[in-house]
Amino acid sequence: MILKKYTPFLVVIIQWAMLSDAVSxxxxxxxxxxxxxxxxxxxxSAPPTNWNELDFDESSWSSGPGGFGYG
Incomplete structure (x- = not known):
């Protein structure tokens, strides 16, 4: 079967294409x-049910600077 014959070649080509895009x-x-x-x-208690909507008013919630981690 032709597909089985070229499968390893196609896998290498696809991997190369993905890698070259990531490196670039x-x-x-x-x-x-x-x-x-x-x-x-x-x-x-649980947060309000509409907490994830765009028009939710979070002004009563605590706030702070963004970023994760220490320092």
Missing amino acids: QTHWETAIYTEDTWYYFVGT
Whole structure:
């Protein structure tokens, strides 16, 4: 069968294409910035059911600087 004959070759070509694209990246982008203000809910009960909607008013929630980790 022709497909079985060329399968290893096709796998190598696909891997090479994926690797060359990954290596050619000269920058990265993020949707999470350390200078963003984060709002978070510290409660003793479940958050409001609409907390994940765009028009939710989080002004009563705690806030702080973005970023993860120490330092």
